[in-house]
Amino acid sequence: MAGKMSSHAAAPVRWSEKQRQVLGWWRTPELRRRYDAIICDGAVRSGKTTCTGLSFLAWALCCQPGQDIALCGKTIRSLRRNLAGPLFERMRRMGIDCRERFSENYADLTWGSRSVRVYLFGGRDESSASLIQGMTLAGVLFDEVALMPRSFVEQALARCSVEGATFWFSCNPEHPEHWFYKEWIQKAEERRALYLHFTMQDNPALSPQVIRRYERMYTGRFYERFVLGEWTAPEGQIYDMFSAERHVAPAGNRDWQRLVISCDYGTVNPMSMGLWGLWDGVWHRLRESWYDARAEGSRRTDEQHYEALCRLAGEFPPERIEAVVIDPSAASFIECVESHRVFRVVRADNRVREGIAAVSRWLAEGKLFFDPGCDQCIREFSLYRWEDGGSERPVKEQDHAMDDLRYFVMYCEQEEKPGGFCAARVERTRR
16 A cells, blocks of 8 residues: 555645644544534635545545445536546646546546545536436535435435445535425534534635635625535515514414415425414404425325315414415416315415515505414525615515415405406305
8 A cells, every 4th residue: 555645745725724624624533423514604714625525535445445435516627627637637747546437437546456436526516416317426515515415415415325424515505495495404413523613714725815805805795605615595575574583473262264275386495384364454464384305205285285275274263264366387386276166266466576566565655463383484584685786576485475465465466456356356256
């Protein structure tokens, strides 16, 4: 076997204490027994990517010789440019034989009598999960894991069935409701993951002048994310007038004057429904139904969604539910609900800008309250945002409860026009 491998020999600058932790944690038997994963997140240019990649490959050669491992990025091209290319070149300078097979997206690393095969994968979208099926891996590194679909990440983790397999993650922060933040960073101890948070001060390659330049470049939420490395909600929040202190309160038990259910339909995307009750001129979101097929691992049929709708109505007789307002594109679900001849279906008004304006007005006027149990709707208020560049279009993510809220308010606006509510009562018939 070749001489002792040194990750320091090729370093153009000294390593920071945080980087040394990444490079050496697996060499300590106690830490290796304690942790199955390592997570490195934080500011841009904080020095986490290079040391994570070097440590991953060194770990594989030392602890998993003869096995297959994987480097994963958003795309193969970005992975080669940002991590694999510079990493393989650095390994060569450290005396590691590295032979790349560009057409087949893998490289063979050899150090003395030890070798590993490193496969490269891109996790661009949901379909990418199929690319990694059937593999048997001893470890996987996800570079910028927050940009990858959850299905791809979980499929790759499921491939790590070799004894002693270890997971490696690096990323810049996203919003605090991101699945990786909630499922891995907040549960690091439960996941047996060593969590290390990086700031620009952890990168010795950055001079104080460069760090100050970065600090001057950003303000507000961008400063919190890119410079401080914090998982914060993005700027451009659409309903910035929403306040948990003002708008969240227990609904209690009342003799509700009107009851309405609103629904944003989803098969792969989440299905969001809300039950609303009117009391003394104020609408309360009493409770909600939420089903995320990706998170649950299986899709519901329209009949199963209908059963969830009935459970949401709960103790209220169907005749007390004034209307079920449904996403107008949900043709199959509308047909399903109508076929039962129990609830009156109203196809929602899906004008986006007009609906956002109406919801904003109702929030500002104090006409909407949300029971604390409606956590998905309350959560999305902090995430629902405009597209960058001054666009008047909302970002199409984290918006399912926001859409069912918008459908509800637009329905009420129409019903409360002169003659509108009476017309709705006349229309309410059973087949």
